[in-house]
Each structure stands twice: as structure tokens, then as C-alpha cells.
Amino acid sequence: MRPAIFSVCSDPSTLPQWQWFACYLTTGKHLAFYGSFGVVLLLLAITAPAALLFGFGAAASARSHFAPLSWLGKLYIAIVRGVPDIAFFLFFVIALDQGFEWLRHEIKCPDWDQPIRQGNDFVVCPAAKLPLGTAPQWVHETYGFFLAVLTFAIVFGAFAGNVLYGAMRAVPRPQIETAEAYGMSHRQAFWRILVPQMWVYALPGLSNLWMVLIKATPLLFLLGVEDIVYWARELGGSKTARFTDYPHGDWRMWYFLVLLVFYLVFTRLSEMVLTRIMRRLSHGQATAAGEAQRRSAGGPP
Template identity: 80%
Template sequence: MFEFCADPSLLSDPAWLACYLTTGKHAGFYIAFGTVLLLLAITAPAALLFGFGGAMAARSRFVPLRWFGKGYIAVVRGVPDIAFFLFFVIALDQGFEYLRHKLKCPGWGQPVRQGNDFVVCPEAKLPLNDAPQWQHEVYGFSLAVLTFAIVFGAFAANVLYGAMRAVPRAQIETAEAYGMSRRQTFWRILVPQMWVYALPGLSNLWMVLIKATPLLFLLGVEDIVYWARELGGTKTPRFTDYPHGDWRMWYFGALLVFYLVFTRLSEIVIARVMKRLTLGQATAAGEAQRKAAT
């Protein structure tokens, strides 16, 4: 905050706005944009990893593993995201605490379920009650990342599974004719070629993931939606030095611009990646590039 912000009542409108936008709460609002970008940076590769594992499991010759892979894809894709987020985070948190409770407090004589309450010994809490605030925030963020990765991993698994099946069978047969093993064929022929078929679906999934980041607000993480609602609500002189009316329209308008710009940048990057992947490929996009070059 600037030095001239000591008495906001004496400031002109531009100075008042400058002081208002540099308060501590606004710093939290600005940091929340970094939280969203960090979530995307971690969740995207994690979801892709879950998706690749799910697709491989769905293609497995081992029947129980194949059932598990297809069940993971079907169940997670079939449950509304908001219901899964609200249920899974609570279940995951209680599951971790229950395991710690059994390990750290074997002599605990009280039931864990006490009516509507879930009670474990103090040593089993995650994080501990006396832990610093940053540990609570990191733990909540980690649960959110894991939940996002599992949910969007199921959609990625379905995309990758279809992309693997789209690779021409002749490519696989040629590799087998050259004496390649099943593993060599998978990693050297199938996986490198499947990305060109998977990228359109993965790009759509990336856009959906961007739009789903406001769900952090439902998971207790102080994201940009939380701060927009908190800062944009009506403020009176009784509670703040910077009173104002209902400014939520302006704050959520700023979020609208942020998401539109971010998705547009994503489209540009994805288009360039797609152009590079389809160069020389026997696909519709590759054929269009060859015709354009001639």
C-alpha cells in the first residue's frame, strides 16, 4: 500500500482506487490467479498420467485389469463433476485420517463415527490442529489437485483409448512382421502415432479443465471466485476504510476477461502443436497441409 493511503477519506478518486486495489485482501485476489494457474500446471500432466494408465488398463489382456480400466472410465465419467468433487474430497480426507488413526492410536476406545461426526484422535488429524496455516492450505490444495486429476483422468483415458484404436492396424501388423514384440510395438509405433488422433479430444478436455477451476471455491480453496465474491460484495464504512456498493459485476467481469484471454491463448498454442504433429501424417489435417503447400 502506498504511503498516501493512511487516510482514505482525504483521497481523490484515482488515488482512492489505487489504494483500494493494493490492500492486503486484493493481494490475496491477485495471488489466487497464480493458484489457478498452478492447479492447471499440476493437474494437466497428472490427469494425463491417470488417463494413460486408465487407457492401458482398458486395453489390457488381463481381464480384471481391463474391467478396472473400463469401470474407472465409465463410473467417473458418469457422475456429475460437482457431485464427485463434493463427495470424493470428504471421503478422501476421512480415509487418510482413518488410516492414520488406526496406526497412531490403536488403543483409542471411542468409535470413529459418532452420529454425524467423524472423530479421530488428535495425532491422526490432517493437518494437525496446531499446524501453521500454510500447511492447511497446501493440504486442501493437494486434495483438490488429486480430485481434479482423477476426474479429468477418466475423460483423458477415454480419449486416449479411442486414439489408440484409431491408429491404423496396418502399422501394427507391419511392426509385428519386422519381429517387434508387443511391448516394442506399443511404445515405438502405437504411442507416438496416437497423439495426433488424441489431441483434438485432449484440447477440448483442456478447455473444460480451465472452465472447471472455479470448483476450487466449492472445495474450500480461496480461489479467484472466492475473492471476487468477497471483495465485490457491498462494503460499509463500519467494516472497511474503502466502502463501496455491490461491485461483484466488475470483479466477475474481470474473471470473464481472464478466462477468455487464457482460453484464446490456449487455442493458439494447441493449433500450433496440432500443425506440428500432423505434418506428414496420413490424416485429414496432414492432407490439408500437403494441399496447402502445393
């Protein structure tokens, strides 16, 4: 049936143990499992900047002098932080999907006369469907992944917004006052003085957030993406010889042990990199860490 990677794999039941495992670990299913680690990394790579963008928007609007905008920014930050994230993950994916389709429906099919909610069905005109009914499978998968990224970005955007809002307030007030004394407008002072300076104050919070984001990735499973948790459950469950060439008992514990180790290594590596960056950034800064560096280098007290 399958063009096996190793030709010996055609009849696994006769193989010695190590060969059996070599074959077992290279089945198409396992390759999909390995690929799903890539999905997790991809999610992180896309979500981190997206969440930062959301957070920046939230922090900037929370600082706004226009009251409703400021309330909106603060409300967003407060609500997302007050409610368990998992509830958002379960809620947003359906809500976003239906919201997008409804918007497209309103735009593309103004003449549609049937109700959108027919009993339990959520029915929009075919042209408004996301993705279109005729789209190939990969478009559906990408769309699902995109919804997941957006959900992550909304939730973590609020956390990032909180960090950035704090960082903006940590920039010494006289800096802005001086800028305004030099005749800069609000906007200019914000972009030229505040934003460049806030990063060093934001970095500890953001690195914490990064670790948190890594540890939130298994929730992808709840969003229906074929991620590492999905495959670990699928592969680990006991299999009978009738439906697979590789029957085995309940191995879920071992698969989840692999995931556990993966995350431990990943967070450890991140921690090491972030410490380095932090050391770099605090160099020469008028913060406690910068001061400590200067002292340990033997500078004047």
C-alpha cells in the same frame, strides 16, 4: 495499522477518485485476490499432467487383456462421465480426506480401541490426522490444495482416459501386428509402437480437454480453496464505512466481469497456442490434416 503501499492511503476518504482507486486496488485483500489468479494457474499446471497420468492408466487398463482390469478401467471412465462433475467435486474432497485419515489410522494406531465414527464425528487417532494438529497453517492450505488437485485429476483423468483410449484404437492395427511379427512382446509393442504414435490422434481431444479444464477451475471455489470466485464475492459485496476504509456499494457484477474477461483472454490464448502445436504435429503425418497441409504446400495429389 498497515504499512500502506502508498503513504497517501492512510485516509482514503479524503482522496480524489483515481487515487482512491489506486489505494483501494492495492489493499492487502486485493493483493490476495491477485494472488488467487496464481492459484488457478498453479492448479492447471499441476492438474494437467496429473490428469494425463490418470487417463493413461485408465486407457491402458481398459485395453488390458486381463478382464477385471479392463472392466475397472472402463467402469472408471463410464461412471465419471455419466455423472455431473460438480457432484464429484462435492463428494470426493470429503471422501478422500476421510479415506486417507482412515488408512493412516489403521497403519499408525493399531491399538486404538475407540470407534472411528462416534455419532457424527469422524475421529481418528491424533497421529493419523491429516495434516497433523500441530502443523502450521500453510501445511493445511497445501493439503487442501492437494486434495483439490487430486479431485480434479480423478475427474479429468477419466475424460483424458477416454480420449487416449480412442487414440490408441486409432493407431492402425497393422502397426501392432507388424511389431508382433518382428517378435515384440505385447508390452514391447505397446510401449515402443503404440504409445509414440497415439499422441497425434489424441491431440485434438486433449486440447479440447485443456479448454474444458480451464473452464472448470472456478469450481475450486466449491472445494473451499480461496480462489478468484471467493475473493470476487468477498470484495464485491457492499461495504459499510464502519468495517473498512473503502466503503462501496454492491460491486459484485464488476468483479465477475473481470473474471469473465480473464477467462475469455485465457481460453483465446490457449486456443491460439494449441492451433500452432496442432499444425506442427500434423506436419508430415498420414492424417487428413497432414494431407491438407501437403496439398496446400503444392505437393503431388
